[in-house]
Amino acid sequence: MDWQALTLSIKLSLVTLIFLLPIGIFFGRWLAYRQFFGKSLLQTILALPLVLPPTVLGYYLLVAFSPNQGFGLWLANTFGTTLVFNFQGLVLASIIFNLPFAIQPMLRAFAAIPREIREAAACCGMPPAQVLWKIELPLAWPGIISAMVMCFAHTLGEFGIVLMVGGNIPAETQTIAISIYDRVQAFDDQSAAIMSFSLLLFSMITISFTYWLSERHQHPYV
Amino acid sequence: MSDLAIHINLHQKNSIPLDVELDCQAGELLALVGPSGSGKTTVLRSIAGLYQPQNANIICQGEVWQDSAQSIFLATHQRHVGLVFQNYALFPHMTVQENIQQAITHLPKQQRQPEALKLLKKVHLDGLEQQYPTKLSGGQQQRVAVARALARQPKVLLLDEPFSAVDQVTRRKLYRELLVLRQSLAMPMILVTHDLEESSLLADRIALLHKGEILQTGIPEFVAAHPNSATVARLMDQQNLFTAEILAHDKKTNKTHIRWRGMILEANYQPRYKVNERVCWIIQPANILLHRRGRPSNGDRENPLYGQITEYMESNGLANILVQIDQPINIHIAINIALHVAKRNALGRYEKIGISLLAEGIHLMPYQTLRREI
Numbered sequence: 001m002d003w004q005a006l007t008l009s010i011k012l013s014l015v016t017l018i019f020l021l022p023i024g025i026f027f028g029r030w031l032a033y034r035q036f037f038g039k040s041l042l043q044t045i046l047a048l049p050l051v052l053p054p055t056v057l058g059y060y061l062l063v064a065f066s067p068n069q070g071f072g073l074w075l076a077n078t079f080g081t082t083l084v085f086n087f088q089g090l091v092l093a094s095i096i097f098n099l100p101f102a103i104q105p106m107l108r109a110f111a112a113i114p115r116e117i118r119e120a121a122a123c124c125g126m127p128p129a130q131v132l133w134k135i136e137l138p139l140a141w142p143g144i145i146s147a148m149v150m151c152f153a154h155t156l157g158e159f160g161i162v163l164m165v166g167g168n169i170p171a172e173t174q175t176i177a178i179s180i181y182d183r184v185q186a187f188d189d190q191s192a193a194i195m196s197f198s199l200l201l202f203s204m205i206t207i208s209f210t211y212w213l214s215e216r217h218q219h220p221y222v
Numbered sequence: 223m224s225d226l227a228i229h230i231n232l233h234q235k236n237s238i239p240l241d242v243e244l245d246c247q248a249g250e251l252l253a254l255v256g257p258s259g260s261g262k263t264t265v266l267r268s269i270a271g272l273y274q275p276q277n278a279n280i281i282c283q284g285e286v287w288q289d290s291a292q293s294i295f296l297a298t299h300q301r302h303v304g305l306v307f308q309n310y311a312l313f314p315h316m317t318v319q320e321n322i323q324q325a326i327t328h329l330p331k332q333q334r335q336p337e338a339l340k341l342l343k344k345v346h347l348d349g350l351e352q353q354y355p356t357k358l359s360g361g362q363q364q365r366v367a368v369a370r371a372l373a374r375q376p377k378v379l380l381l382d383e384p385f386s387a388v389d390q391v392t393r394r395k396l397y398r399e400l401l402v403l404r405q406s407l408a409m410p411m412i413l414v415t416h417d418l419e420e421s422s423l424l425a426d427r428i429a430l431l432h433k434g435e436i437l438q439t440g441i442p443e444f445v446a447a448h449p450n451s452a453t454v455a456r457l458m459d460q461q462n463l464f465t466a467e468i469l470a471h472d473k474k475t476n477k478t479h480i481r482w483r484g485m486i487l488e489a490n491y492q493p494r495y496k497v498n499e500r501v502c503w504i505i506q507p508a509n510i511l512l513h514r515r516g517r518p519s520n521g522d523r524e525n526p527l528y529g530q531i532t533e534y535m536e537s538n539g540l541a542n543i544l545v546q547i548d549q550p551i552n553i554h555i556a557i558n559i560a561l562h563v564a565k566r567n568a569l570g571r572y573e574k575i576g577i578s579l580l581a582e583g584i585h586l587m588p589y590q591t592l593r594r595e596i
Contacts, residue, residue: 125302
C-alpha cells in the first residue's frame with residue numbers, strides 16, 4: 001500500500017472541496033434563480049468536463065499552465081510560479097474538472113426550493129443572507145453534501161488529468177490512481193490489488209453515505 | 223385616507239399591464255377579485271415588494287414603500303408585510319413553532335417563544351408546536367401560515383387565495399375563523415380570490431380586476447347589482463345581461479322605459495342615458511318574482527313575462543331555473559327561487575310559468591357588444 005500516494009490523494013480531494021464548496025454554492029444558486037443573457041452558453045462551458053475525455057481537458061490545461069505562453073507566462077512573470085507538475089496545479093485542474101460535479105447537484109437542490117418559500121422568508125423579515133443561511137442551505141443541504149462527496153470520490157480516483165498536468169512525481173503529484181498504474185507497470189500486482197480494493201471500498205462507502213444522508217435529510221415541500 | 227391605510231398606485235404597460243389605484247383602510251378587508259391571469263397576484267406581489275412594476279407608488283401607514291418617481295424601493299424584508307401564500311410556503315425543515323418564530327424578529331429572543339405560542343393559540347393550533355408542516359392537514363397548514371404572517375406584526379396583511387387548497391368543509395370552517403380573527407386585527411387586509419361567493423362573504427369591499435385594470439370597487443352586493451359596465455356584470459357572473467334601447471324618461475313616475483326585443487320594460491329612473499341610446503342592462507335573479515298560480519297579485523303586472531322552464535336545478539335551498547321566454551322575446555332568463563316556493567308551485571322542467579322583472583332591479587349600463595344573450 002502506497003500510503004504517501006493515498007495521503008496526497010486525500011489532501012488533494014480535501015483542498016479541492018474547500019474551494020469547490022463556495023464556488024458550487026455560488027454558481028449553483030446563481031444558475032438556479034437567475035435568468036440572464038448567455039446562461040445556456042455558461043452552463044455548456046461548465047458542463048464540458050462531463051463529456052470531454054480527461055486527457056483532452058488535461059492537455060488544454062497543460063497548455064494553459066505552460067510558463068512559455070499566455071496565462072502560464074503571465075503567472076511566471078507576475079508571481080514567479082508555475083502550475084505545471086506541482087500540487088497547486090493539480091488543485092486548480094481538480095477544481096476545473098470537478099465543476100460540473102459540484103455545480104449540477106447544487107443547482108438542482110437550489111432549484112427544487114419553491115420560490116414562495118424564499119419569498120415567505122423575506123416576508124418574515126429575513127435579509128437575503130439570512131434567507132440563504134436559514135432557509136436555502138438547510139433545504140439544499142442533501143444536494144450540497146452529495147455534490148461534495150461525489151467530488152471527493154471523483155478527485156480521489158482521477159487519473160488522466162492528474163497525469164497530464166501533474167506528471168508522476170512521488171510525494172508531489174503521484175496520487176493513488178497514478179500509483180496503482182505505476183505498480184501495475186512494475187508488475188507489483190499485490191500492491192495494485194490492495195490499493196484498487198481500498199479505493200473501491202472507499203468509493204462504495206462514500207456513495208452509500210451520500211444516499212443515506214440525502215434520504216435522511218429530505219424535506220418534502222408542503 | 224387615514225394614516226393607517228395603504229395606498230397603492232401601480233402602472234405599467236409591458237407584458238403584465240397594470241393600471242391599479244387602490245386604498246384599503248385600517249381594519250378593512252378588501253378583496254381583489256378577477257379571473258385567472260387578471261393580475262391579482264401581481265398586485266399583491268407588488269405590495270409585498272416581490273415584484274417591481276415600472277411606475278408605482280405604495281404608501282403604507284404613512285411609510286413610503288415604493289415611489290418610482292423618487293427611485294424609492296424598499297426590499298420585502300424591510301416592509302412589514304404579512305403574506306399568506308396560496309400553498310402556504312411553510313418552511314418544511316422547521317417545526318410549526320420555529321416557522322412562526324422566524325417572523326418574530328422585532329422582539330428580544332427570550333420573548334419570541336411565548337409570542338409564537340400565543341399566536342398558535344389564537345389560531346387554535348396549541349399542542350401542535352413541535353409538529354413539522356408535512357404532518358399537518360391543509361387547514362392546519364393554512365392556520366400556521368396565518369399565524370406566521372401575523373407574527374411579523376404586519377402593517378398590511380396580504381392573503382393570496384388562501385382557501386383554494388382546502389376542501390369545502392374545511393374552507394367553510396376557515397371562513398368563520400377568519401371572520402372572527404379579523405375583528406381583532408387593526409391593519410389593512412387584502413384578499414386575492416377568484417371566488418365571488420368567498421369575496422362577498424369575507425370582504426368589506428371588492429376591487430374587480432380585469433387585464434391588470436381595476437374596473438370597479440365597492441361593497442360586493444352593490445357591485446353585483448350595480449356594475450358600471452357589461453364587462454363588470456359578466457365578471458360578477460350576472461347571467462341576465464341584455465341590450466336594449468332607451469324609450470323615455472318619466473320624472474313624475476320616477477321611471478325609465480326601455481325597449482327590449484320589441485317589449486317595453488319599466489326600470490327605475492336612470493336619466494344619464496339619452497332617449498334612443500342603446501344600453502346594456504341586467505337584472506339579478508333575486509329581483510325576478512314568480513307569479514303564483516291561480517293567485518294573481520298586483521306585483522304580477524310589473525314587467526310581466528311568460529315562458530317555459532328549460533333547466534331546473536336544486537342546490538343549497540334554492541331552485542336555479544332557466545326560463546325560455548315566449549315569442550317574440552324568445553330568450554333565456556335565469557331565476558332563483560326558494561326551494562319550498564318552487565315545490566309549492568310544482569315547478570319543474572317544461573312547466574309554463576309567469577314572472578315579473580322588478581323595475582327597481584333593472585340596472586342600465588353603457589352599451590357594448592355582447593357575445594351572446596342567454
